[in-house]
Amino acid sequence: MGATPVIQTGGLSLPRVLSEIRRLWLLVLAMVLVGCYLAAVEANMQGKISPDFFFPALVLGLVFLVLHVVARITAPWADPVLIPTVALLNGLGVAFLRRLDLARAKPSERSELTVFMGLGGRQLMWTLIAVAGASALLWFIRDHREISKYAWTLGLAGIVLVMLPAVLPGSISEVNGAKLWIKFGSVFAIQPGEFAKLALLAFFAYYLVRKREVLALASRRFMGIDFPRGRDLGPVLVVWALSLMVLIFEKDLGTSLLYFGMFVVTLYIATERVSWLIIGLLLFFGGATMAYVLAETAGGPFASFGTRVDVWLDPFADPYKSGYQLSQGLLGLGTGGLFGQGAGAGNPLEVPEVHNDFIFAGMGEEIGLFGLTALLVLYLLVVERGLRAALTVRDSFGKLLAGGLAFTLGLQVFVIIGGVTKLIPLTGQTTPFLSAGGSSLVANWLLVAILLRISDAARTPAGTGGAR
Amino acid sequence: MNSPLRKVGVVILVLFGLLFANLNWVQAYKADEYRNSPYNSRVRLDEYKRQRGAVILANGTQVAVSVATEDELKYLRTYPAKEMYAHLLGYKPVNIGPTGIEASENEFLAGTSDKLFGDRFRDIFTGEQTAGGNILLTISPTAQEKAFTELANNRVGATKGAVVALDPTTGAVKAMVSMPSFDPNALSSHDTNAAQKVYNDLLANADKPLNNRAVSEIEEPGSVMKVVIAAAGLESLGLQPDSAIQGGATYQAPGTTHKIPNSTGVVCADSISLQQALTVSCNTAFAKLAVDLGAQRVTDVATKFGWYQRDLAVGRLDGKGIARGATVAEGTLGELRTSSGGDDKPALALSGIGQRDVRISPMQGAMIAATVANYGKQMRPYLVQQQVGPDLTTIHYRAAPQVLQDSCSRETAGSLQQMMINVVQEGTGKNARIDGYQVGGKTGTAETGDDEETHGWFVGFALKDGQPIAATAVFLENAGKGGSAEAARIAGQVMRGMIADRAGK
Numbered sequence A: 001m002g003a004t005p006v007i008q009t010g011g012l013s014l015p016r017v018l019s020e021i022r023r024l025w026l027l028v029l030a031m032v033l034v035g036c037y038l039a040a041v042e043a044n045m046q047g048k049i050s051p052d053f054f055f056p057a058l059v060l061g062l063v064f065l066v067l068h069v070v071a072r073i074t075a076p077w078a079d080p081v082l083i084p085t086v087a088l089l090n091g092l093g094v095a096f097l098r099r100l101d102l103a104r105a106k107p108s109e110r111s112e113l114t115v116f117m118g119l120g121g122r123q124l125m126w127t128l129i130a131v132a133g134a135s136a137l138l139w140f141i142r143d144h145r146e147i148s149k150y151a152w153t154l155g156l157a158g159i160v161l162v163m164l165p166a167v168l169p170g171s172i173s174e175v176n177g178a179k180l181w182i183k184f185g186s187v188f189a190i191q192p193g194e195f196a197k198l199a200l201l202a203f204f205a206y207y208l209v210r211k212r213e214v215l216a217l218a219s220r221r222f223m224g225i226d227f228p229r230g231r232d233l234g235p236v237l238v239v240w241a242l243s244l245m246v247l248i249f250e251k252d253l254g255t256s257l258l259y260f261g262m263f264v265v266t267l268y269i270a271t272e273r274v275s276w277l278i279i280g281l282l283l284f285f286g287g288a289t290m291a292y293v294l295a296e297t298a299g300g301p302f303a304s305f306g307t308r309v310d311v312w313l314d315p316f317a318d319p320y321k322s323g324y325q326l327s328q329g330l331l332g333l334g335t336g337g338l339f340g341q342g343a344g345a346g347n348p349l350e351v352p353e354v355h356n357d358f359i360f361a362g363m364g365e366e367i368g369l370f371g372l373t374a375l376l377v378l379y380l381l382v383v384e385r386g387l388r389a390a391l392t393v394r395d396s397f398g399k400l401l402a403g404g405l406a407f408t409l410g411l412q413v414f415v416i417i418g419g420v421t422k423l424i425p426l427t428g429q430t431t432p433f434l435s436a437g438g439s440s441l442v443a444n445w446l447l448v449a450i451l452l453r454i455s456d457a458a459r460t461p462a463g464t465g466g467a468r
Numbered sequence B: 001m002n003s004p005l006r007k008v009g010v011v012i013l014v015l016f017g018l019l020f021a022n023l024n025w026v027q028a029y030k031a032d033e034y035r036n037s038p039y040n041s042r043v044r045l046d047e048y049k050r051q052r053g054a055v056i057l058a059n060g061t062q063v064a065v066s067v068a069t070e071d072e073l074k075y076l077r078t079y080p081a082k083e084m085y086a087h088l089l090g091y092k093p094v095n096i097g098p099t100g101i102e103a104s105e106n107e108f109l110a111g112t113s114d115k116l117f118g119d120r121f122r123d124i125f126t127g128e129q130t131a132g133g134n135i136l137l138t139i140s141p142t143a144q145e146k147a148f149t150e151l152a153n154n155r156v157g158a159t160k161g162a163v164v165a166l167d168p169t170t171g172a173v174k175a176m177v178s179m180p181s182f183d184p185n186a187l188s189s190h191d192t193n194a195a196q197k198v199y200n201d202l203l204a205n206a207d208k209p210l211n212n213r214a215v216s217e218i219e220e221p222g223s224v225m226k227v228v229i230a231a232a233g234l235e236s237l238g239l240q241p242d243s244a245i246q247g248g249a250t251y252q253a254p255g256t257t258h259k260i261p262n263s264t265g266v267v268c269a270d271s272i273s274l275q276q277a278l279t280v281s282c283n284t285a286f287a288k289l290a291v292d293l294g295a296q297r298v299t300d301v302a303t304k305f306g307w308y309q310r311d312l313a314v315g316r317l318d319g320k321g322i323a324r325g326a327t328v329a330e331g332t333l334g335e336l337r338t339s340s341g342g343d344d345k346p347a348l349a350l351s352g353i354g355q356r357d358v359r360i361s362p363m364q365g366a367m368i369a370a371t372v373a374n375y376g377k378q379m380r381p382y383l384v385q386q387q388v389g390p391d392l393t394t395i396h397y398r399a400a401p402q403v404l405q406d407s408c409s410r411e412t413a414g415s416l417q418q419m420m421i422n423v424v425q426e427g428t429g430k431n432a433r434i435d436g437y438q439v440g441g442k443t444g445t446a447e448t449g450d451d452e453e454t455h456g457w458f459v460g461f462a463l464k465d466g467q468p469i470a471a472t473a474v475f476l477e478n479a480g481k482g483g484s485a486e487a488a489r490i491a492g493q494v495m496r497g498m499i500a501d502r503a504g505k
Helices: A014-022 A025-046 A055-074 A082-104 A107-112 A118-140 A144-167 A192-217 A230-249 A253-271 A274-297 A300-313 A324-336 A359-392 A396-420 A438-459 B002-029 B031-035 B042-047 B082-089 B100-104 B106-110 B114-126 B141-152 B184-188 B192-204 B222-236 B274-279 B283-304 B345-351 B362-373 B410-426 B483-504
Strands: A182-184 A188-190 A219-222 A225-228 B062-068 B075-078 B134-137 B160-166 B173-179 B244-246 B250-252 B259-261 B271-273 B377-379 B384-388 B395-398 B403-406 B438-446 B455-464 B467-477
Touching: A025 A055, A025 A082, A025 A107, A055 A082, A055 A118, A082 A118, A082 A359, A082 A438, A118 A438, A144 A192, A144 A230, A144 A396, A144 A438, A192 A253, A192 A396, A192 A438, A230 A253, A253 A274, A253 A396, A253 B002, A274 A300, A324 A359, A324 B002, A324 B031, A324 B042, A359 A396, A359 A438, A359 B002, A396 A438, A396 B002, B002 B031, B062 B082, B075 B184, B082 B100, B082 B141, B082 B173, B082 B184, B100 B106, B106 B134, B114 B395, B141 B160, B141 B173, B141 B467, B141 B483, B160 B362, B160 B483, B173 B483, B184 B192, B222 B274, B222 B283, B222 B362, B222 B410, B222 B438, B222 B455, B244 B283, B250 B283, B259 B283, B271 B274, B274 B283, B274 B410, B283 B345, B362 B377, B362 B410, B362 B438, B362 B455, B362 B467, B410 B438, B410 B455, B438 B483, B455 B483, B467 B483
Parallel strands: none
Antiparallel strands: A182 A188, A219 A225, B062 B075, B134 B384, B160 B173, B160 B467, B244 B271, B250 B259, B377 B403, B384 B395, B438 B455, B455 B467
């Protein structure tokens, strides 16, 4: 990664070509791993490996190659680890979804399941769209600071996207009890919240860069900690109210926690004031406790939240109804043990929604503690690379945006994986890059594209890239 | 802003550390608990991923076989012979505990037995799921078919009963039927709700079709007991078949006013030979003989013929068997002594003719006949001839017949054979005769005490030139008049079936 970027030198000399090919090896390795996973799945589920087993890996490889080339042209200094790492997660997700398709198909019809069929095929298509989106972002936005020009637009769009499912009728917006969707007919649905996350964060970053002086300096001292003035609390309380409304009207604790955590952490990064973290945590846990108390006493819109907490406390108390999903997930994880049953050798379909919220538990049955730990390390790698870009980039907007995005990704991983492994109450979140769902995949690839863009700016040596 | 960014990095590390620690908790510490949780259906699914082995007969017939399906459960257990083999095979439903051979040989059939470790080890490398092992039964197909159909179509209208047939020289079970039967296919259905409903209905059925009456129920043997009393007389009183003993129209045991009569139509002289007393089934003679023998000798001889036997598994000779509660229901005599320790003579008199508290299972009845046929050597009954590997060639177990006990001397057994052959030739067991074979036996008609009809019994054997060929017991519950004669006829048919299969080999 310390290699000399050769984009400016021009010409297609042999050393140049070799150097470019060397940059591909991580991506190739990732796709070889996905290919191996696909082969193991076929061996375990069909008793033989079909000659075209590697097809999904090949298609994915070509798609990511395009992104790689786009990144090499438009962001030559970008962090070279990000694309291969995310590509591996994305590829394993497609492979696992294909494995679920195979399990759902009758044994005699398994060999007829082609690359673009089923959930796996759908996810493959979405990967194509997501990567196209990421490439477009890299192509058209050559400097991340351009984003701040549209900050107010993005902020407004973000709030509309968040609120839209709540105000739309349940028939259009509700799936499995959570009002997070906009459904177009029966086949196509998007989760606007996934995009709202990015838009709101861009706005937060812009707003906080403008206001950080005020928020950081004007304060009152209380018990040795600087607390902000009452009127500066305004925007924080607005976001808090917004996230509580998400919790209540969209019945979704995860998204609410995510928005609020995202905001508080960017606020903290901007102001360097611990007091914001304390206020944020108090507000969130206060709100959550209040919601739980209301759920236990008043029920109504809070009831589903109360049930989730009860299930978290003891999933086996009602193992066939409310606790079914979580207990089956835990049983799957436990059955997998240290090494797992092997790709394609478990019974992930015992867990409802295994393609979605519970994909981590489903994979855990087959790849075991060791495999899941590797996945965690991949996520950690992406998050820490994002934070590193934030640390090294020179402008405040870039720092806040990259830091906020990286943290949000890490928090989302924590919220969903902590939920399915019974560390915290389960909330409806997608597992970034793994679980089936186009909105999440597209939004998270856009997030990666922004991180790429900022890391390019961060790593460009002074004087080579002009004003970067 | 770099300082808070670094702290955020630390927070992320802590959060991921918590995830990692929690995963260790779930997948390592709690793994065994979750894996074996009653809510975990994966173990069951795994069981159905591998083809369960077949249960086969000597002629190659598969009586329990798993066939591939398109379901989530990949193999369906089927029983092509339906009701005919239901009790000895048992059943292997999805959600209900297995019974019979399916339960006792479960590990070998499922392929999880240590004996099949080699196959499992190979599977790791080939990636295949080699089927489970196969079980070869001792059952004679023709005898089993005869036993099932003749019992079901009995001519006295009995609705409950059992048949057991043994090879006297080895103890191999050649037929085992319990009536009424059931179709195990309905229980092994992958529609678990339907299977559960069938199961509940069978459990609720007053006739108890799930019970294997051949091994798990004990009943009054009636006059079958006279064979054992005769054996005791021969062994310990020095009697011979032609020795004269006291008979008469009634017998009144010392210490009671109750007079034991003979059955209607039985003519029993005041002085009668032991053989004739057995042939006409003279109650008075055997009641008196039992009193003369005393509690000690009756108990000793009965124990030698299989009473109080608690370790008959009827499966493999070195392992588990099909009997519910792991062993064949124990035969009992009841209390034959008074509270002061002396002989309870009225009790002995009634017990001598198989009434009062004397109880045996049909299996024990067959074992008594087999012991007489096998010259006093009682063989341990077994049902599993071989455990055959998935490749159908490797034999992991081969039955080696075991002597259970020496029940009586060869001479006594010879005398008993002669007397029992006379019963079939001249007496109550004529229906059991087979041309070219020396068939011996003893009928029994047991009073059931209540207002119910009597039980009909026949225990018997077939010899060919002194060589034991077959032994059988037929029990017809509440069969009423003619029950024992019908039992003798069925026994004859079952033994013909055994003879036919022997000839075919």
